Amino acid sequence: MQKMKIGISCHHTYGGSGAIAAELGKALAARGHIVHFFSKSAPFRLGAFSRNIFCHEIEVMHYPLFESPFYSLALASKIADIAYYEKLDIVHAHYAIPHALSAMLARQMIEDKCSELKCFKLVTTLHGTDITVVGADRGMQDVVRLAINKSDGVTTVSAWLKDETVRMFSPKKEITVIPNFVDTSLFFRSPKxxxxxxxxxxxxxxxxxxxxxxxxxxxxxxxxxxxxxxxxxxxxxxxxxxxxxxxxxxxxxxxxxxxxxxxxxxxxxxxxxxxxxxxxxxxxxxxxxxxxxxxxxxxxxxxxxxxxxxxxxxxxxxxxxxxxxxxxxxxxxxxxxxxxxxxxxxxxxxxxxxxxxxxRYETALLVEQYEAYYTMLLAEA
Ligand code: GMT
The missing domain is CATH 3.40.50.2000 (Glycogen Phosphorylase B;)
Known part of the structure; x- marks a missing residue:
């Protein structure tokens, strides 16, 4: 398996999507891939240091004129910067907004700077809330749809979420289901x-x-x-x-x-x-x-x-x-x-x-599925 350079954009906060993103990144790094995390601060499950893992915390500038800090733009700029200089193969966004949207913008920024460069493939994993809550908000529907349709590959964490996404957004691309996973060498019953x-x-x-x-x-x-x-x-x-x-x-x-x-x-x-x-x-x-x-x-x-x-x-x-x-x-x-x-x-x-x-949901099995998914996308023109 060819080693890849993979960016992972995710929430750092207490919750399943951050946990899955962190565990996926750790497992990919252990398999020899280089992994760059993009998040507000280090994801909560990241834990020990690895020479294949790099964390980029997104620093948001506060300008007196603007009420809301530009997190999505700061994230896009950081992804563009790292993807350009490190030549990332894949950026894997956990959540359509803001992560996939920022990655999409990052790609445009790179293409604008250097049109000959082969840019990264964008993979978006939908975890639920981006479809069931944010996507259900009429004001946000078009932006979620855009993030989905502009991704090179889209995965959901269950067949149910795939069906919901198809029902609500009729995406242009086939969605692949890759369920959540657990490392049973760490999660096992050992009562103290x-x-x-x-x-x-x-x-x-x-x-x-x-x-x-x-x-x-x-x-x-x-x-x-x-x-x-x-x-x-x-x-x-x-x-x-x-x-x-x-x-x-x-x-x-x-x-x-x-x-x-x-x-x-x-x-x-x-x-x-x-x-x-x-x-x-x-x-x-x-x-x-x-x-x-x-x-x-x-x-x-x-x-x-x-x-x-x-x-x-x-x-x-x-x-x-x-x-x-x-x-x-x-x-x-x-x-x-x-x-x-x-x-x-x-x-x-x-x-x-x-x-x-x-x-049946062992980390190694599901990480292999993500790896194969990235490889398949990279082989596409
Ligand atoms: O459940 C939460 O509130 C956290 C949320 C998240 O985005 O971190 O979890 C979502 O993603 C997890 C990982 O894929 C899923 O296991 C959770 O079911 C999902 N939460 C909901 O759909 C409410």
């Missing part, structure tokens, strides 16, 4: 007794949720499900992450009188120790293009109770890896959670099946 001790937990069941607490995650539903569940089984709820719904969730927990049963742990990078003591992952999202947190939980042997929304049905088989209910079906999700937590035999079968299922 001191973790329970550090968190002041006894031997109760542990229910976990990990997200950025956006409205789409239905944090209120998690608390209502757990409230009903906690009346039937001795359990603690670990809430990992932070975001706009956190304050309301804290109020809800106080009002229901379950403060001693719910722990708000905030944003944590190392989630394996927590997943390793967890018995159940709750993800009642009303839309979820894939649901990386659920896959990572499964790799650690944690069955999932989630919704039938979006990409969940593509990797969670009801009754085998957990259960899928309609969004908002609080009672249904509570009953299935109770079933898993009160039947050790069924829980063990599900837990083992989850570990096997996660191996």
């Amino acid at each position: 007794p001191e973790i329970r001790e550090q968190l002041g937990l006894g031997q109760e069941k542990i229910v976990i949720h990990i997200s950025n607490f956006r409205p789409v995650k239905c944090i209120g539903d998690i608390i209502r499900i757990f409230y009903a569940l906690s009346k039937r089984v001795d359990a603690t709820l670990l809430l990992v992450g932070d975001g706009p719904e956190r304050s309301d969730a804290e109020i809800q927990v106080r009002q229901l009188g379950i403060v001693d049963r719910v722990r708000f742990l905030g944003k944590l990078d190392d989630i394996v120790p927590l997943l390793s003591i967890a018995d159940l992952m709750l993800m009642p999202s009303n839309v979820e293009s894939f649901g990386l947190a659920a896959l990572e939980a499964m790799a650690c042997g944690v069955p999932v109770v989630a919704t039938m929304a979006g990409g969940f049905p593509e990797f969670i088989v009801p009754g085998v890896h957990g259960y899928l209910l309609a969004p908002g079906d609080i009672n249904g999700m509570m009953e299935k959670a109770l079933l898993l937590l009160s039947d050790p035999g069924h829980w063990l079968e599900c837990s083992q099946a989850c570990v096997l299922q996660a191996k």
Whole structure:
């Protein structure tokens, strides 16, 4: 395989797209490719230093005349600068806007400077929010469509998201599905007794949720499900992450009188120790293009109770890896959670099946798919 120079433009913040972009970049670098990251600051999962990885933080100039800083333009300029001097083969944008759009502009800047130069191929991965939220905003539709149509290759993280993109944008190009992935050499169940001790937990069941607490995650539903569940089984709820719904969730927990049963742990990078003591992952999202947190939980042997929304049905088989209910079906999700937590035999079968299922989404397998996708695009005229 010929070594490539690949630019990755992504969000640095706590969330699945940043995690996938960082893990993809690390894996490509480990396979000998040169990887340049473009983001506001270093992506949160990037971790250790590698000689094949370069990070370019986007510095936004603040001019007194303009109210909003020009992030997209600063990003475009940085991509153009690095792509030109480092001769990048590929720029992989995670999200149509602003990342694909900025890369598109960067390409025009390079072509304008030197028309003979063979410019990079632009790959855009759609992660969900750019289609389901931003793309659904009528004022943004045309700009999202342009970013998609001007990319050389477009991937989505689930078949569901591909269908949504086709339905909403009728893109000119074929979309390829490359699902989320997990490194099972890092994500595996290894319970450490001191973790329970550090968190002041006894031997109760542990229910976990990990997200950025956006409205789409239905944090209120998690608390209502757990409230009903906690009346039937001795359990603690670990809430990992932070975001706009956190304050309301804290109020809800106080009002229901379950403060001693719910722990708000905030944003944590190392989630394996927590997943390793967890018995159940709750993800009642009303839309979820894939649901990386659920896959990572499964790799650690944690069955999932989630919704039938979006990409969940593509990797969670009801009754085998957990259960899928309609969004908002609080009672249904509570009953299935109770079933898993009160039947050790069924829980063990599900837990083992989850570990096997996660191996089908092993990082190495999916990174190979991206590599082959880049190679195919580079071979095109
Ligand atoms: O879920 C979030 O709010 C974060 C968001 C992101 O952009 O980081 O996650 C999206 O991309 C992930 C990686 O592809 C997917 O696993 C998540 O399902 C997707 N989130 C939504 O569709 C709501």
